Amino acid sequence: MKKLTVKSEFSIYDTVGELPEEIRRLMEKAVEVRKNAYAPYSKFKVGASILLENDEVVAGNNQENASFPSGLCAERVAIYQAGAVFPNVPIKAMAISASSDKYETGEPIPPCGACRQTIAEYEINQRAPIAIYFMGKSGKVMKSESLKDLLPLLFDKNTFI
Template sequence: MKKINIAASGYLFDSIDELSDVDKHLMKEAVEATKKSYSPYSNFKVGAALLMEDDSVIIGNNQENAAYPSGMCAERVAIWKAGSNFPNKKVKKLAIAAISTNKTVDKPVGPCGACRQTLLEYEINQEEPIEVLFMGEIGKVVKAESVTSLLPFSFDSSYL
């Protein structure tokens, strides 16, 4: 038996103010997207903003319904919007912001497992990494250089 070590890595910023102008703008787009979230059941609003290769921005936000939890996460809303409307454009970056009406979200909120899997497929298909930035309502921001780094031991179509 041989022990292997596969780990996620990224960069931790103390606040949004430490980000580059491009990343700061994209994160602000994600924060703005939280305002259009439909989340009356969880009261947890998530916004996502994708920076495309042509520098356009596509946003998404979480969408819930009474058959909770059969709604959809902001990240998948955004990436599927990009895939359906602009199938040949590459995604350069994804920013995610989360706000709760129940309490202050003061730590970074990364994408759930289902979103990581979906995003990974887009990253693999475009053959270029997608940077991922995420934060809560206030405080620190995490930046990962690719979706792959967020999903160690990932599963993809090469296994099929």
């Protein structure tokens, strides 16, 4: 028997103000769109913004539905919008902010598993990492240099080809 050790590294910023200017603006956009999320059932609001290689910014927020779980997460709303409006333009970075009407979200909240798999698809297709910055409503911001830090043993098209 052999063992496999998998390691991930993250950068941690104590506040949004410590982020590089371009990323700070990206996170501010995620916070702004988070406030307009449609989350009447979970009371958990998420905003995501994406910086593209052409310097365009695309944003999305979670959209719930009474037929739970047929809604869509903010990260996927944003990434699918980027793919629809700017096909074949690589994604440089994604910023995510999450809050709850039920409890304080002061710790960084990463993307869910379904969103990680979606981001992986885009990262693999563009053959370049996507920097992912994530936070709660306030407080620290974590940075992942690549989706592979969040999903190290990812499932991709090469798995079954």
